[in-house]
Amino acid sequence: MSIAYQGIAGAWSHLACRAVHPELEAVPCPSFEDVFEIVEAGGGDLAMIPIENNLGGRVADIHQLLPHQALHIVAEYFQPIRHELLAVPGATFEGLKAVYSHPQALAQCRRYLRKRGIEPRAASDTAAAAERVAQRGDPSIGAIASALAGELYELSSLGRDIQDEQHNTTRFIVLAREKNTGPADRDTDYITALWFQLRSVPAALYKALGAFATNNVNLTKLESYIGSENFDRARFYVEVEGHEFDAPVLSALEEIEYYTDIVRVLGSFAQHEFRQQRIKP
Structure with a gap:
């Protein structure tokens, strides 16, 4: 069995694969679209996709891609990000003029680079930059990039833990061709992810979100983006507490159908233990 990820060996997505499913072969892919396609076609069993970072924000393209793929979210994982400043052996910090990395990683180290006058340059992913x-x-x-990337590509570290905030964390979702089935475990806290496209009528969003409020369903995430060529239909990626088969969530999903053109549940999955932690500033 295998798990596909975007990037090359040493990327943070690769480390997430090793942390969550060390027993599976990690399969690198050039793009997020390739990750979805290889798993949908049966060339891989699972997909590991970064969705957001608490410093850099949401990962570009993912929310646009999710509605157009056939996979289901089956798990989540929170990966602590500890960036290293890597260079060829013999290089010095004083001689460093520019650094390459994924735009998210550059954003997470923005203050560090600016303070030291180092030019940031974008790359497809962190490990590719190291390569x-x-x-x-x-x-x-x-x-x-990661310490693993430094080891794989035989680079020296000129700085460790260079991210602007020590609580730097990226959230990943794991997707599969089949959704988690069966009734919810009463001893498990769940998250249900869905996306919907609103009808172009007054107060549609207010009424759609009201469906969750009236059923006492707590929203944990709400992302908006334009989903039509005429810019007249808004799409929303939503995450709520609870399982899709819980009575309150079921009732809320039934109600929002009155105010939407499309509703699709992407999956219900157990909350990662990270959500129960309280990070001190």
Whole structure:
């Protein structure tokens, strides 16, 4: 069995795969679209997808891709992110002029780079940036990536834990071709993810969200984006507490159908233990 991820060996998605499913073969893919396609086609069993970071915000493209793929969310994972500043052996911090990394990683280290006058340059992912630096052999450029990437591409570390905040964390979702089935475990706290497209009528969003309020269903996430070519239909990615087969959630889902053109439940999955932690500033 295997789990697909975007990037190359040493990427944070690769580390998430190893943390959640160390028993599975981790399969690298060039893009998020490739990850979805390979699992949908049966070339992989699971997909590991980053969805948001508490410093850099949501991962671009994911919310646009989720409505158009056939997979189901079956789990979530919160990955602590500890970035390293990597360069070729012999390079010095004083000689470093620019660093490559994924835009999310650059955003997470923005203050660190700005304070030191280092130019940020975007790359497809963190591990690819490390690989590029190793291949070029230029001591004036570096990469922001994981310690594993440094080991794999034989780079030296010029700085550890360089993220702007020590509680830097990326949330991943795990997707599969089949949804979690069966009744909810009464001893487990769940999250249900869905997306819907509103009808273009007054107060549609107010009434749709009211369906959750009147059924005492707590929203934990609400993301909006335009979902039509005429800019007249808004789409929303929503996460709520509870299982889709819980009576309150079922009632809320039935009610929002009156105010939406499309509703799709992406999956119900157990809340990760990270949600129960309280991070001190």
